[in-house]
Every structure is written in C-alpha cells, then in structure tokens.
Amino acid sequence: MSDAFWLIGLILAPVFTGLACLIARGARACERINVMGALVTLGLSVAVVARIIKDGAFDSVRGLLYVDAFSGLMIASIGLVGFAGSMISIPFIRTENDRGAVPQRDRGVRLYYAGIHAFIATMYFTVSVDNLGLLWVGIEATTVASALLVGFSRKRAALDAAWKYLILCTVGITCALFGVLLTYFAARIGSGNGSLDWSSLAGPTGTLDPDLMRLAFVFILVGLGTKAGFAPLHTWMADAYGQAPSPVAGMLSGVLSSVALYGILRFHTLTTMATGTQFSGNLLLGFGLFSVLIALPFIVLARDLKRLFAFSSVEHMGLMAIAFGIGGPLGVTAGLFHLANHAATKAFLFFVAGSIRQRYGTRRIAAIRGMLRVEPVLGWMLVAGVLAITGTPPFGIFVSEFSIVSAGFHGDRWEIAASIVIVLLIGVIFAGFMRHLIGMSYGIAGNNPDRFAGITPAWKSRAGIAAFVPLLIVMVWFGVHVPEPIRDLFNEIAAIIEPASREVAAR
Amino acid sequence: MSGLSLPAWTMLLPIFGYLAAVVAAILSVNGKNALRPVSSLITTASALIGVVVAVSALLDNETQTLRGWELFNGIQIGFRLDSLAAFFLLVISFPAIAAAIYGIGYLDSAHEPGHAAAQLPQRAGIDGAAGAFLASMSLLVLADGIFGFLIAWEAMSLTSFFLVIGDGANTARRSAAYTYVVMTHIATGFILFAFLGLAQHAGSFNFTQIAGAAGSLGAWQRDATFFCALLGFGTKAGLIPLHIWLPKAHPAAPSHISALMSGVMVKTAIYGLIRIIFELAGPGPRWWGTVLILAGIVSAVMGILYSLMERDLKRGLAYSTVEHLGIITLGLGIATLLFNDDRPELAAFALFAVLIHLLNHAAFKSLLFLGAGAVQTATGTRDLERLGGLIKRMPRTAIFVLIGAASISALPPLNGFAGEWLLFQSLLKLGGSDDTAPIATLAGIGAAALALTGALAVACFIRLFGIGFLAQPRTDEAADAHEVSKSMQFGMGLLATCCLFFGIGVTFLLRLIEPVVAQLSADSAPPPVLFARGVSTDSLQGSYAPLFVALGLVVVGILPWAIARGLFGKVGRRIAPPWVCGFRIETGMQYTATAFSKPLRLMFQFVIRPDRTVVIDHPDSPYFVTGVHYDETVRPIYERYIYDNLVRGLFGFSRLIRPMQGGSIRAYLGYVLVTLILVIVLAR
Amino acid sequence: MEEIISFETASKAIDLAALGLLALALFGSIVRRLDTAILLLALQGVMLGIASGAAALAEMQWRSWAAFIVAIGVKAIVIPLALYFVLSRLSITHDLETTISTKVAFPIAALMIPLSYSAIRPFTEGEVRAFDAPNALPAAMALLLLGLFTMVIRKNALTQVIGLVTMENGIYLAAVAATRGLPFTVEFGVAVDVLTGVGVMGLLMHEIRRHNPALNMDRMKGSIG
C-alpha cells in the first residue's frame, strides 16, 4: 500500500465514521461505530506519522495533499486528542442522555458523533493539504463543523456562544482569506506565476514580494489569530469552551487552536523568507505577550471552571506565539514542544472538568469543594492536571516552558526582557490557579455534592480510562524524557519553519 | 583520612530508598494496620544510607559524577557528588533519621485534627509525601545542572506544600499552604533567571561547564545573577521581608515534617547561594557581601524578636528559624566579602563558621520542633499560655527540649555556641581584613547584632522552656499530659545527643568539612585551631576548647559546694509552698508568656508595632467590672505595608480588565476591527 | 475560444465596479432601514456580477463564467432574497437601530477608505504596477473593513450577516481582480465554505429566534469575565 493510501484514509476514515454514525440505529450502535472509527483513525494517523518520521515528507493525490514533519506533529496531536475525545464522549454523552440533557435523544447522539468525526476530519484535512488556499478552506471548515457542536445542547447560552464563535471566527477567517489572496498576489509580483502551493512557495524557487507579503501576514495573523485565540481576538473562547460539551471543548482547546497556529506559522515562514524573521516574529511576540497578560486577570478572578481553562488556553497560545516569535532553533522547537504538551494537558483538563460538572452538576468553582474527600480519584486527576498546566514538574509543560524561557535568554535584550516578564506572569497565573485548586480540592464540601453521586463516573468506565490514560502518559513522559526520534522531528520542523536556521538545535 | 570510596552509583541509593518508602506508603493505603510503620522504617534506612554515603564522600574527598540522559534542547539530567553536595546530603540525612523514627510514634498518637493519623490513608499520605520530600531534597543537592536542580527544587516545594496543607480541613492551613506555594513558586522564577543567565553565557546547563565559564562573566551579568539568586533563594531561606510564608507554613505541617522543613529544607537555599556565589557566578564585587551581611542582621534581629512575641510554640520556633537563617546569611556575607576581596584563607575561616552553624542548626531546630510536636501530642495544644509544669509529667521530653533550648541559645559547651564563636571570630577576621573604618564598623555592628540576637535568643528560649515546662500547669490539658511514646523519645534523644557531641567534638566536625571549604575557597583550608596549648606572647589567638570548658565547668561547679560541705557540713532541705505575700498560691499568679516578653515588646515597639486590645466587660455600671480581657498581637509591618498592597493591586488590576469580556459580540467584533487597523498601521 | 473584450476594457470595468462597490458599502454602513440595507447588498452583488462578467468576457474560461454565475445568482439574488425572507418572518420593525449616530459612524467608515488605499498604494501605483485595475484591491480591503465596521455598529443578527457578506464581497472582488484567477480548487472550496457557513448561520439564527425573537445581539450577553 502506498503512503497516499494511508493519507487519504486518514482524512476519509473520520468522514465515513461520521456518516455511519449519522445513519446508525440507536445510540449504542453509534458508540460502537465511534469506537471502531476512532481506533482506525488513530491507527492511520500513527502509520502516517511513523512514515513521516521514517523517511520525511511526501505528497499524494497529484500534489493536492502534502505532509511534512510539521504536518506530522499536528497529525500526531490530532490523533491523540481526537482519539481521547471520541473515547471520553461515550460515557459523557451517555450520562447526558440518561439525564435527558441531549436534545432529540438518540438523534442528538447520532448528530453529536457525526459532528465530532466531521470536525476531526476537517482538522486532518487542514494540516495535510499542500495548497494554502485549501488550508484556509480547511480551517473555515473546522469552524463550521465545530460551531454546531458548540451549540450542541440547544440551550440559550450554548446557542449564543455558538453564534459568537461562528461570527467571530468567520469574520476572522474572512480577513485571513484576504491575506491568502494578498499572498497570491505577492507570489505573482515576486515570481511571475501565481501559486499557493506550499511546496513551491517555500521551495527554493519561491520568491514573494516583501511589502505585499507583510500586509498579507497582518491579515493572516489577525484572521487566524482570532481562531487561535490571541488576545484581544480571543473573546469567543470563554463562551465557546464554556458551553461546548467537554469532549468538544477539549478538542477545540487542545488541537483546534494549534491547527490555526499551524496555519499562521506556514505564512510566518513565507513572510520570514520574504522579509526576514524580524517583522512577523515581533508581531507574534507582541501578540503572545499581550495574550498572557490579558489571560492573567481572568484566571485570577475566574468563577467558572471551564472558562478558567479557556483563559489558560489563551495564555498558552500566547506562550507558543512568544516561543515562535523568539524563534531560532531553540525557540521554535520549544514552541512546538509546548504545542504538543499543551494539546495533551489541556484536553485532559477539559475532560476532567466535564467529569466534575457531571459529578457536581455545576461548573461554578465556588460550588465545587472538597473533591479529594468527595471524589478522590477525580480530585487527584484535577490536581495533577492543574499542576501540569501551570508548569510544575514532573510534567511536560514545565520542560517546554523552561525551554521557551531559556530560548528567550539566548535572544536579544528585548527577548530576555520578554521571557522575564512571562516568567513573572506565569508565576502570578500559578497563584491564581492554586487559589482555585486549593478551594476545589481541599475546601469544605458544601451544598450536598452527593446530589449527583448516582451518575456513572466517566473516569471509571473503560472508555474513560482509554481516554485519560494515554493523555496522562504523554503529560508525564514528556516531563522526564523525550525520545530521540521525536526530538529529531522537532528539529526537522524547526528547519521547516525557519529555513534561515537549518542547522539542528544547538547543543 | 579516607572513607569507604563507594562507587558513584551509590549516591542515588538514598533517593531510591526514599522512593521505595513512597511506594510502600502507597501500597499501605488500603493495607493492614500492621503495615503502618513500614514506610517510615524504609525512610529511616535510606536516611542512614544517606549519612554513610555523605560521610564517606567527605572523607575520601573526590568528586563523583553520573551521566544521566538528555531531555530536550540540550537539557541534560546528570548527578554529581562533590564535597559541598556531600555535606548538604549529610545535613539532610541525619535529621531525617530522627524525624522518620519519631514520625512512627507521632502519627500513631497525634492529637491535632488533621494530623490524627488513626485512619490509614492519611498516614500513608504523610509518609509518602515525606519520602518524596526527602528524595527531592537529596536530588536537589546531587543534581549536576540547573534543570535537575529546578525539578528537584519544585518537587521539594510541592511535596512540602502537600504536607503543609495536609487534609486542608481548616482555613488557616489552606491559606498557609497557599502563601507558601505561591511565594516559593515566584521565587523559583528568580532562581530561574539567575541560572538561565549563567547557562546562556556558558552555553550549557551543567554546573561543571557553567563553573568553567564563570571566569569570563561580565560584571553586570554577575551582579544580575547574584541579585536574582538573592531574591529567589532569600525567599526560601526566609530572609525578612521575604519570609512571610515561613512562620505560616512550618508550624502547619506535622511536627516531624516541620522539623525537616525548618531544620533542613531552608538550608537548600543556602546551598544554592553558596553554589552561585563561590562557583558559578563569583567572585563578584564587595557589595554582595555587605548586602548579605545587612540582610542577615535584619533577619536575625527581627526574627528573634517576633519569635519572642509568639504564643504559639511552633510559630515561635519558625521565627527562630528566620533568625538563624539570618545568622547563617550573615556568616555567608562575611565569607563572600572576603572571597570577593580575594582573601581565600580568611573566607575559608568564615565558611567553616557558616557550615558548622548550619549543621548545628539542623540538629537543634529539628530537635525543638520534635519537642514541640511531643508537647502537642501530650497536651493537644501549642499555646504557651495553656502549658506549664510539663517537666514533671514528661520528664524525658523536658530534658531533650532543655538541651535543645540551651543549644539554640548558644550556651557553652553545647553546639550552638561553637558555631556562634566561630562566627564572632570570622567577624573579627573580617574587621582585620583591611584596616579601614567602614569594614571595621561593619564587623563591630555585626558583632553587636549577633550578641543582641544571642541574648534575645536566650530570653526567648528561657520563656519557651520556663513557661511551657516549669512551675504549675495552667490548664487541665497540661495537667494530665503524659510522656510520649518510645519512638518519639528516641527521635528526640538522637538529636539531643547530636547537640552534645557536635558541641564537644566540634574539632572533628571541622576536620570533616575541611574538603568542602577547600573546594569552595579554592585554597587548602586548614580548619581553625580552637585550642592552642602553650602560649607564645607574639601569636595570641582567641581560642575555645569545648572539652576543657565542659570539664572546667563541672569542676568549678562542684567546688563551692565542696567548700561549703567541708566548712559547714551537710545541711537539710525542706519542701514548702512558695511565699506569695500570704495568699494561697494559684496557677493564675504565674507569669504568662505574654507578660514575660512585655518589657521587650515595649522597648522594641518602634519596629514590631504590637496591636493591643483591652476589653473591659461590665454588666451594667462601668464601676462594677466583671472581667478584663487583655490581648496583644503582633502583625508584622511588612505584611501590612508590602504584601497587602501587592495583593490589592493584583485584584484591582484584574477587576479593571474584566469588563473587557463583557459578553457583547459587537464589542468583540470591535476588538477585531481595532486590532486589524492598529496592526495595519503599525506594520507599515 | 477567444476573448470578446480586451483585458484593458475588462480592467476598466472591474475598476469601476470596485468604486461602485465601495460607494455601496459605505452607504450601506449608515442606512436607516433594514430592507434598504438588503437592497444595497443585492446591488453589491450586481456590481460583482458586472466585474466578474467583464473578467469572464476577457478570459473566456468556463470557471470565470462560473464565478460570474455565482456572483449574479448567489450574491445578487439568493442571499438578499433569503435575508428578506427571514426579515419578513421576523417580528421586528424594519428600522435599524444603530448604536452610534450616523454623524459619528460615517466619518469613521469613510476613514477606512484612505486607510486601505494607503496600505495598498505601493502595488497599484508607481513603478511596480502589478494590476490593471488599480482600485480593485484597495476597494476590496475597504469592503472588508466596512463590512466589519457595519457588524460592529449594528445590533441585529441580520445586519451582521449583511456585514459578513459585504466582507465576502470584498474577497470576491479581490479574487476577480486577480485576472488569470486563483486555482480552481481554492475558489471552489471558498464557495462551498461560504455557502455552508451562511447555511449554519441560518440554522443557528433559527434556533436563536426561539429565545431571542428580535435576533438582537445585545441580548446575547454571555457570562462576564
């Protein structure tokens, strides 16, 4: 079988799974299909990634699809989080359904599964196309696919959130499209023929008009930045993540924003090739710092668990932006590593949040108390997750944040200043998080938390374990040891994102 | 001298041991009750191994390294056991033995709600966390490279955080733990800056390479590094005003953990400072030493003052930890100043003083915390005002605590004095190092401050022991206290013995740590001669021979009684109630702890600003008073003036920003538009 | 087959269409009545039709004709009609309540135009003169900004869709101006996405109307912070 097969299969498998769910009879059948589909997809993604790691980039469908190391990283994270997401969905949706919280009962369940698989498919599509225009199409498709999932529980708040999400992201994405067009023009001015194929643009022949590319990048950054959730374009996040079903929220936060970042970085590369690293790098740095700064107060004052995590996503997207803005092999690899860690950790956290909501019947932080006594396992999972996301050892994010900052220290004085600032901000954010965490895990359990004691706890069902354990393994594993091939992968990607610095990460 | 010359991998044995203890604890969660002490016993064994490894490494004085694995972007995990690390491994391990053994009995019979370890899970939690705590501390000193250091550092803070918060049942502990973890985390940020600056210069994360590149550091790099390190490690060391977490957190933990935190954990900060100053970033300009000396003086004096004002036994001890870390910092400052002045032989002397005092403090502070725990176990309270008369009810504990109190008050011939004597001598050396008035005055002031601290410490521990253990019990809890279990006694006894022997045999200790000093001051450092026989008038050094002094004290102590006996024969002794102006003696008549420190509170009003509350309740007419409640509390000024404002500022800022997320989609779209336009304009 | 009109003429036509679109969008951002706004949107569609038609005549490729059909069909007829349909079903006055007065809105909206021109001038004037229709790109960018601006100042969900479509028109104009157009796959994908996007919006609007019959976006305050 050829690579092409795997790749196409990777994109089509979720699609078919989704369709199958759509026509499936009954919720249980749906779940079974979901499991199979998820497993197949995971297998395919592993195959593709392995292929990429083994012998580099390849294309298929007459150059329509093209995956390099960077796509490989994204496929890996989508594979992991997507699998975990579709697994955790089973106990989650089952509980919701038992509680009658799913609109139109089984039909709603079918739509849900169809939705998440379609969503996953669009993400795979986005990261594996060659043509930047299609990349745009893919990102817009993710928005459309996920908007309905956000509004899944047809409640008012959910619908409003979905509306905001859709409108804001569509607006952003439209700006991005303009950016894509400008890129096209830039290509035409630069080298007579206008093309949007990454492989040709980023290739040695690709020359772009610097000034126009600069403008193009501005639109791309603002447009896709809205999707990725840079402050002050992040405003839809809190509502969307807060209202979306937790598995979806996990996928949105864990990978979707990273996919948007992926898009930005592709153009970042083109821009750097056209204008040198300074321009786009500084923009990223600026947006990143601002995002971390803006995320801080909302984390400190958060009242709602999932909104808290949403703002932490803003923070972490900001950190990644800073890492790529700092650039250089160190910065880029650190950013990529952070991307991977954040995907696993944040998905884990949202899944935990979902379980907590089902257990306590609320997302209000003030109402969640004494978890370590009421629900020890879940409580410790929350503790672990929060410690991981706030960058404490032995979790991966500690390593990646450390590398980001140390990369900053290798930069010029502005980058040193930036890294000092972010360390302090992260410190305060940690303070905010711990305040909530201590309250939730240790505080005195009030207002009868046993109201919902009857529910089947998501983290105890087999599917739940299948969702949590892999994520947890990745979180901890990357904290103590990063295997050789993965490090090589990162270096390879660094060479793709910053062709200027093609030598592997120093030391 | 030469030790066992163990292979390199043995340095990790204690760590694995502690981790085994953690595993044992986890396994015992739902296990049988008989399995309770297993974890603690494993910890004890590992600590013993730690002592052996450390001592033998000190004896055969050679640096051993273990290559670990590369983690990411050149982050190397590696281990190194040099003399300094060995010394600190020793400081970590020997109190750990006592604490672990003590813990067995303590957890069996702890009173305070939350520490009550009757139910197994909690006990397992404490044992496991304790094991992890010790493991991380040992790892900290063994780590060769900033990343391993930081991981261990954070792990140390987190494990101790979990120990402090316990089951978080009461608000006080939650807030204590919160303050602790937040402050230590932000402090870690500064340590990170210090390290990363060096790593960036050296192009490596490993201490060995960084130390190698230290020579070519720029002046401002050195200064920045030192500054950040001072802030970061100063917080952990509890230097005023960075210390506010310490008196909150240390008492909250179970007492044998408090012992480890106060006696050992804070020392890791000193370890970090020493590494930075003497190996990684030094030598630097003079002001480093001066700053350290001044910071030390402030912490020492203020710390002991606050300790004097405390009614809570363990809080008092925690403040005295602030004091002693101040003293150690003072000594470190002297060493730094001399080291930076390129006077290695004098710096070496000061280093001896620092290390010895550090070791001693580990002994007696741990001992006193264990004692406090025993009192708490026996009486269920830590409030001095509710104690009294314990010496009759728990005689052994009383003796141990008395030894601890005497040592910490720097009374000869116990170990506390040995350290202080060396410090005074190094102050003298500092003053003599160049004859300019400023340095001399600095030395003089330092001596005065040290003397003041010592005298206040005497007062403080007279108060602690006198009010807590002597005379009559003030409450029923104190009245029906009983001696604590054997394992607790053993733990305390072990440390008490350490106090005695470290005091008498300080000479041997000095010879033991000789390689450490040699490694730091890059100079063969002969240990200071404490005892000079035969005096030639030209070289008259100050000297202190503990053994002779001890013997002398005994002889001279017996002498007058012998004389009296010889002259006037034997006389009897009658037991009678004391004379209280003809009234019947009541426990209420006894001096209270608050009253005892009243004069000092009045004299130092200007720094400690006590809040006095007097409530006179009279049912109807103000002339018929039924009762007067007098309370005097001390709320530290820096909390009032620094930290409250910081917090207020943070929340103010947050409330300011929050409306941005108003929920209006048009506002959000507005942000997009504005951002777009701004960036377009900026980008051109 | 060979082209009916020359590229120059086509460019002229596109240029004029661009200016027309600009005027319409500017006007659309300040009109008082909702159905007027829809009408203006339809006119924008017509303008696009003209532009794409001209391009098609010049290029004589079937996909340029496809673009022309889309412009006339979808943008000039379907979407306006759909919006009008929804509007008629809505239980709201056809008056638009803008949030800021026209006196303020208009100058701001007008400012977008010089901004766009100044941003793109270097490529449409001077020695590196890349395009035959110098107004196309600036106009496209201005449409983008104006559409966004309309969305900001209007409360009603419908007007937000109108603003969005205006932005889309901008893109479309830019795409058309790129004579010897974009890769087909891209255009196709874009079209599909836009349609599904609008479709989903309709779906959501339908749902939202259950609790927010006037589709007033200001009653959509999520939780704060």
Added chain:
Amino acid sequence: MDTLLVPVQILLMLFFAPLVQGVIKTSKARWQMRHGPGVLQPYRDIAKLLSRESVQSDKASWIFTLAPVVYAAALMSAAVLIPTISERSAVTGIADAILFVALLALGRFALALAGLDTASNFGGMGSSREVTFSALIEPAIMLVIFAIALPIGSTNLTAMAGADIAAVAKILAFGALLIATITETGRVPIDNPDTHLELTMIHEGMILEYSGRPLGILHWATQVKQLAFLSLLAAIFIPWGMADAGDHSISALGVGLGAFTIKVVVLGLLLGVIETSVAKLRIFKAPDLIGFASVLGVLAVLASYVVER
C-alpha cells in the same frame, strides 16, 4: 608555674569577691554618713547562709535545685578567664573573651529558669526583667570586646590585657563597660541590690525563693561575677603593675597581686560613689542608659580605627 595559675586564680576570685562587696557596701555607708557593718560582713553573711538548711518550693522541679550549681559554675569559671595579677589569662588557649560573655549567658539562663520554676509571680517578673536588660547590655559588652580585639586581631584576654589602642577608644570603651558592669551586677541606677520591692527588683526577684546554702552560693557567685567585671575593667584599662605574661616570678606576681588589690578596691569605691550619688531609674527608663552604653561601644569601635594610636 603557669598551670598553677588556674587554682591560684580560682581561689583568689572566690575569696576576694566578698571582700570587694564589703568594700563597696562600706564606702556606700560612709558616703551616706552611716557607720556600716564593716568590710568583712559579706563573709559572715555567706558563711551563715552556707550553714543553714534550705527551703524549696513544692511547685519547683529539679531545675530549681540544679540552677545554683550551674549559675555558680558559669560565673566562677567566667571569673577564671580574666587576667588579674598577671597579664596572662589563667586559661589562655582554652577560653577567650567571647566565652566570657557566653558564660554570663549560661548563668543567666540557669537562674532565670529557676525564677520561673518557683510558680510565684516574683520569680517570673525577675527573670523577665533580667533577660530584658542583659539582652540590651550584651551588645555593648561585645562592642567593647571588639573595640579592643579588632585592632589587635584577637579575642584572647591575655592579648587584650593592656592592649595598646587609641586613648579615645579606651575611654569610650571604659564608659561602656562601666555601665555594663553596673547593669550586670544589678546596681543603682539600674537595679537596687539591697531592696526587695517588687516594683524595682530584678536580680533579687529571681532568687527570692532561695534560702540557706543555695542562696549563699548564689550570693557568692554573684559577688564573684562582680569581681570578675571589676578585674576585667582593671585588666583592660588600667593594666599597671600586672605581671608580664612572660615571667611569673614570685616577685612579679606579688607586685601584680598588690596592684590588683588596689585597683579593684578603687573601682569598688567608685561604684560606691556612683550608687550613692545617682538615684535609681524608673525601670523603663533604664534602657536609655543601657542603649547609651551600646552607642559608646560603637563609637569605641570607630575610634579604635579612625583615631591614631
């Protein structure tokens, strides 16, 4: 001969101390136009007390019993350190000035605990005040020691005896040490040795519960402490006539003994004068005086460097 110095010194201190006390009391009496009991009275008092049985508080513990032993041991050993008839401290090479201060602290520690152990309120009050004042005076003493020790670079009392440092420094240091002496020996204006008014007493408060032999020992030890301070003053500031550390010929020692006697008697008279001529301070005014001692100390340290020898 050198090793013999230790017992000589001990006996000298033990049996000289009451005499000095007597001298002071007599001089006071004379200044107050009284006849006074005569210089040998302290011997009689101590002898009487030593021969009496003792009464002990039934609330007290073994601390109460042990305290006098430790107190006496500490202070008498402290007295041994001071060079008296010879410039050579009897225990040079074993102990130095810093140990002297530490031994004072040890004595204080024991006695203050005993004061708290009796369960009566006077004891606690005495201890509280004692530790307060000594906490304030100890820095002053240490400053004096450093003022002398810094220039000569040694805290060895043999070296400090008659060390040549700037006269100004010496005078300042003398003032500081004099105040220290007054404080440590519990004399007017800090404390009043011959009253038992609860408002004023400090030292007497702690030992209020003692009687018989222990009390005798305590008094004795206190007098030894007083003598130790006087001889410290003498050794450092008026080293005339002390036998050179090198030769300990009988003659030299004889001269030293004579000189020593004269010096301490003179100093004793001086204390008498002070005690008669000034009024006792209110207890919370005393710190000002003691603080002044520290100031003098700091100035002394400065002077010992700034001013030419």
